[in-house]
Amino acid sequence: MPLDDLAHLPEETLLALYAAGDRSAARVLTLRLTPRILGFAARLLGDRAEAEDVAQEAMLRLWRIAPDWRPGEAQVTTWLYRVVSNLVTDRQRARTRRRADSLEDAAEPVDESLGAYATLLERDRMAALDAALALLPDRQRQAVVLRHLEGLSNPDIATIMEIGVEAVESLTARGKRALAAALAGQRAELGYEDEGVSP
């Protein structure tokens, strides 16, 4: 089937076509989904190369499950985000073990690491955001990224993270507060002007 005809189909239909042997469906799904999960993984891991590995592995799992996909049970994107979340969690645990092995402190509270964060800060808002996100606890970071950068709904995030909607709301609220605190000292450097309001 021509790519143009497939471009507007939902992921679930494309996956069914892929399972039926349609090469074009594989191309459309690859182009549509890989950038999304790569960005998500990169935000969580803070490492582009590792994020690419995670994205490739998640897509491989999607290809493998395609023949057994049960329509209507889950959204393809939600399922994929959950796979990425689990893969990222595995890697973060491995990192923590490596840090513990090298006698480094695994826990990094936001307030204590602001100085280190500031030294790493580039003069770029995105870099500052990524650095601030990296300071958040894993679950908070995951919730904030899914909600505010991936634009998913709270129920979808709850499904992905396998927690309740209230827990998602709590994680995102705490995450945003922590981000604001982490970036507070950089406000002027990041180009946010005072709006005539004295502190």
Place this chain on the structure above:
Amino acid sequence: MTPQDLEELFAEARAAHSSAAPPDLLARVLTDAYAVQDLQDAQAGPAPVARRGFGLLRLCAGLFGGTAGIAGLATAMVAGVAIGLVQPAPVSAMTTLLWPEEAALDTIELIPNFGALLPEG
């Protein structure tokens, strides 16, 4: 940093985030996709050919509630034949009760004996 600043930063990040994935990653993902597709095709083998010659059987099975219905009917038939052949005592007693010996039909000879016709020539 104000909540408004943070929302602005998120919006910028969402816009930046929509950038394309590197071509080599897309190529690797697509290579995986084709490889899995080929493997699944190979495992599936040729499409099974529809069996012929069971149309009537399938029709009957459908009429009597599928395979389970047919199995029930067959069991009832075998049980009926067995009871008829063995004639267990309770069944015989009931038969006698319903149709006693006295109720047997009298026989009437409608056609005379062949021997009686011979003398008349």
